Structure formats: C-alpha cells, structure tokens
Amino acid sequence: MKTFLLVEDEQILAKNIAFFLKREGYEVDVQFDGEEGWASYLGKSYDLILLDWTLPKKDGLELCKQIRKQSNVPIIMITAKSEILDKVICLEVGADDYIVKPFDPRELLARIHALLRRNETSSTHTDVGHLLQYDELKLDREKLLIIFKDQVMPLTVNEYKLMEMLMKKPENVYSRELLYEQIWGGLLGYSDRTVDVTISRLRKKLMELSGKKYFHAVRGMGYRFGGKS
Missing domain, CATH: 3.40.50.2300 (Response regulator)
Structure with a gap:
C-alpha cells in the first residue's frame, strides 16, 4: 500500500x-x-x-x-x-x-x-542500462541522479523525464508543446512557463554540478540538449 x-x-x-x-x-x-x-x-x-x-x-x-x-x-x-x-x-x-x-x-x-x-x-526504465551518458555527464535511471565526475545531484520526477528525453537524442530540437505533452501527460493545462521553469531548474543544477551549459533555447522552436550555444 x-x-x-x-x-x-x-x-x-x-x-x-x-x-x-x-x-x-x-x-x-x-x-x-x-x-x-x-x-x-x-x-x-x-x-x-x-x-x-x-x-x-x-x-x-x-x-x-x-x-x-x-x-x-x-x-x-x-x-x-x-x-x-x-x-x-x-x-x-x-x-x-x-x-x-x-x-x-x-x-x-x-x-x-x-x-x-x-x-x-x-x-524501472532500464532499456539500455541504468546509466545514460553524454560527454562527462551521466544520468542514473535507477536513482534519478545526475552525475558529473564524482559529484551527484538528485532530480525530481519531471526533471528526470525531461533530462532523459533530451539527453537520449542530443542536439535534436523539441518544441515546448511536445515536451509538455510527453512529460506532463497531455496538453491539458499547457503552459510554456511550466516547461521553461523545469528547464531553468535543470540548467541551474547542471551549472552548479559541472560549470557547463547543456540546455540551449532555440528561438521560435524550443530546446535542445548538448552541442554548442
């Protein structure tokens, strides 16, 4: 129970x-x-x-x-x-x-x-193992952690889902609507700010952890993970 x-x-x-x-x-x-x-x-x-x-x-x-x-x-x-x-x-x-x-x-x-x-x-998502890696950054799917070298930081459920979705296909651009639909389960109550705030929290956590910027806004389109600014 x-x-x-x-x-x-x-x-x-x-x-x-x-x-x-x-x-x-x-x-x-x-x-x-x-x-x-x-x-x-x-x-x-x-x-x-x-x-x-x-x-x-x-x-x-x-x-x-x-x-x-x-x-x-x-x-x-x-x-x-x-x-x-x-x-x-x-x-x-x-x-x-x-x-x-x-x-x-x-x-x-x-x-x-x-x-x-x-x-x-x-x-329970373990389709390719419990770690997803990009550069020196790792995502622990079992513990919902981001890992950089020997440092770790916990993620909320939605932060984890968003991180995993973008990290699986680095440099792909995703619209806010698609991210909201996939992470929050539909477009009911959709707001750009919900996605923006979650991305902002992830950016802050990753910057504190690694000193690097992994999330990039693409004007008029949405967001992508990885690559150059």
Missing part, C-alpha cells in the same frame, strides 16, 4: 482529502502545520507528499525546498493562488505538480495517479 503525507492547515479539508484517498486504497498521514509535516517526513518514507502553500510555523514553499534538498519524492502543492506566477513559484521550489483550491477530489486523484505512473516508469 502506498503511503502519502498530507500537510494542510484547513482541518476539515485535510480530513476530507484523507478520507477520500484512504477510500481509494492509500495510507495517509495528516499534519496541520509545516513543522509537524517536516517531522513526519524525517520519520517515515513516503510515496508522495501533498503540501498546502500557506501553513503555520513553516509554509509549504519552505517545506518543499527542504524536502527537495534530500529527496526526489513526488510533491503536489495545494494552493488557493491561481495566477500563473504563483504556479511558476511552486515549480521553481521543486514541486512536480500543483492543484488550485477549490478542486474536485477526483481531479486530485487523477493528478496523483499520473505522477505516480511517471515516477514508476522512470524508476
């Missing part, structure tokens, strides 16, 4: 979400503030984490950043903020997806299922 951590300070909403997910066959631990959520995360292994943005004691963004420093566990942010900038912020701190209040629990369940499927696919 998969186990989720739900951190949500609206207690009635939290209990309703937990009841719905338990009815669907998941185990759900519930906390009502960020500090308790962090303590739960440290004390147990979770398959997925649901974080409210506005939490007492430690807000969801800060908690997401803390978790992401240690783990690539799938994270869905729950927020009442619907502006595109707010959604971009969720992705920038490391969330894999977000859902805006109020929402139908069936939409949340669909997002959970999609994210878990992507996570399981990336964890």
Whole structure:
C-alpha cells in the first residue's frame, strides 16, 4: 500500500482529502502545520507528499525546498493562488505538480495517479542500462541522479523525464508543446512557463554540478540538449 503525507492547515479539508484517498486504497498521514509535516517526513518514507502553500510555523514553499534538498519524492502543492506566477513559484521550489483550491477530489486523484505512473516508469526504465551518458555527464535511471565526475545531484520526477528525453537524442530540437505533452501527460493545462521553469531548474543544477551549459533555447522552436550555444 502506498503511503502519502498530507500537510494542510484547513482541518476539515485535510480530513476530507484523507478520507477520500484512504477510500481509494492509500495510507495517509495528516499534519496541520509545516513543522509537524517536516517531522513526519524525517520519520517515515513516503510515496508522495501533498503540501498546502500557506501553513503555520513553516509554509509549504519552505517545506518543499527542504524536502527537495534530500529527496526526489513526488510533491503536489495545494494552493488557493491561481495566477500563473504563483504556479511558476511552486515549480521553481521543486514541486512536480500543483492543484488550485477549490478542486474536485477526483481531479486530485487523477493528478496523483499520473505522477505516480511517471515516477514508476522512470524508476524501472532500464532499456539500455541504468546509466545514460553524454560527454562527462551521466544520468542514473535507477536513482534519478545526475552525475558529473564524482559529484551527484538528485532530480525530481519531471526533471528526470525531461533530462532523459533530451539527453537520449542530443542536439535534436523539441518544441515546448511536445515536451509538455510527453512529460506532463497531455496538453491539458499547457503552459510554456511550466516547461521553461523545469528547464531553468535543470540548467541551474547542471551549472552548479559541472560549470557547463547543456540546455540551449532555440528561438521560435524550443530546446535542445548538448552541442554548442
């Protein structure tokens, strides 16, 4: 049975979400503030984490950043903020997806299922071995890590999927629409910014790790991996 951590300070909403997910066959631990959520995360292994943005004691963004420093566990942010900038912020701190209040629990369940499927696919993808290499850079498909020489850095599920897709065919150009469709599972809710933010996070990680620029924007088209700027 998969186990989720739900951190949500609206207690009635939290209990309703937990009841719905338990009815669907998941185990759900519930906390009502960020500090308790962090303590739960440290004390147990979770398959997925649901974080409210506005939490007492430690807000969801800060908690997401803390978790992401240690783990690539799938994270869905729950927020009442619907502006595109707010959604971009969720992705920038490391969330894999977000859902805006109020929402139908069936939409949340669909997002959970999609994210878990992507996570399981990336964890079991071993068609040409568990390492994919370009130049001195390696992608560990089993551990969702990027490796440069003796240094490693963890990736989120979507970062891994995006990295793998572009790294398999270096110097091929991919449109944002195609990347979104392949990584996020369709064009429902498509936004250029979702792709741009994930690419930006990967660029930053690769630059910190290697000092090199691997992702390149192609004006009017999209992105490619590798080759010269």
